[in-house]
Amino acid sequence: GAVVSQHPSRVICKSGTSVKIECRSLDFQATTMFWYRQFPKQSLMLMATSNEGSKATYEQGVEKDKFLINHASLTLSTLTVTSAHPEDSSFYICSASSTGNTIYFGEGSWLTVV
Amino acid sequence: AQTVTQSQPEMSVQEAETVTLSCTYDTSESDYYLFWYKQPPSRQMILVIRQEAYKQQNATENRFSVNFQKAAKSFSLKISDSQLGDAAMYFCAYRRDLTGTASKLTFGTGTRLQVTL
Numbered sequence: 489g490a491v492v493s494q495h496p497s498r499v500i501c502k503s504g505t506s507v508k509i510e511c512r513s514l515d516f517q518a519t520t521m522f523w524y525r526q527f528p529k530q531s532l533m534l535m536a537t538s539n540e541g542s543k544a545t546y547e548q549g550v551e552k553d554k555f556l557i558n559h560a561s562l563t564l565s566t567l568t569v570t571s572a573h574p575e576d577s578s579f580y581i582c583s584a585s586s587t588g589n590t591i592y593f594g595e596g597s598w599l600t601v602v
Numbered sequence: 603a604q605t606v607t608q609s610q611p612e613m614s615v616q617e618a619e620t621v622t623l624s625c626t627y628d629t630s631e632s633d634y635y636l637f638w639y640k641q642p643p644s645r646q647m648i649l650v651i652r653q654e655a656y657k658q659q660n661a662t663e664n665r666f667s668v669n670f671q672k673a674a675k676s677f678s679l680k681i682s683d684s685q686l687g688d689a690a691m692y693f694c695a696y697r698r699d700l701t702g703t704a705s706k707l708t709f710g711t712g713t714r715l716q717v718t719l
Contacts, residue, residue: 520704
């Protein structure tokens with residue numbers, strides 16, 4: 489079946505630095521990718537929707553300058569957390585879709601900012 | 603805006619028994635999909651079952667079935683013959699049906715299911 493891969497699965501970075509998380513669709517072309525954030529014991533909160541070749545659409549309250557999303561190809565979307573701070577520590581998970589019918593999730597990425 | 607409500611933060615069921623997880627949603631759309639996702643401790647999101655709003659027949663997947671009440675905007679999940687591996691966080695989710703385009707999933711707050719011996 490279709491697979492969506494996220495990398496890295498865990499990352500620790502220093503406060504003030506930037507960190508990039510990749511989301512790849514391995515065997516299909518993902519025209520749309522979604523980025524979610526999940527705090528401990530909470531639900532998935534959509535951060536942004538990205539369509540290949542166009543700017544991401546951010547949800548209300550999500551800082552677009554802090555969470556940079558790029559969807560430059562049909563198989564890769566990246567989330568860059570810029571000038572990370574401890575409050576950005578969270579579980580980030582992407583999902584991808586091709587035809588719009590089925591959405592596939594990545595394995596998620598744990599970000600810890602120290 | 604669409605909202606999804608799960609009123610049971612935690613549920614417990616004995617192995618081999620049946621449990622029902624509740625979900626209600628609010629939407630003004632007529633075409634949409636509803637889902638139940640399972641999230642085990644690994645945090646991987648696993649699709650359990652899916653229901654198209656235009657279908658009157660309730661979806662079933664082996665031990666998992668739903669009770670879809672469109673007029674009441676209710677979408678409960680029944681797990682039969684519960685197994686220890688069913689222990690996880692369960693999320694109810696809604697998605698609009700947009701032809702040819704992927705629309706976002708809106709999740710409920712989740713229900714943590716414990717399975718006891």
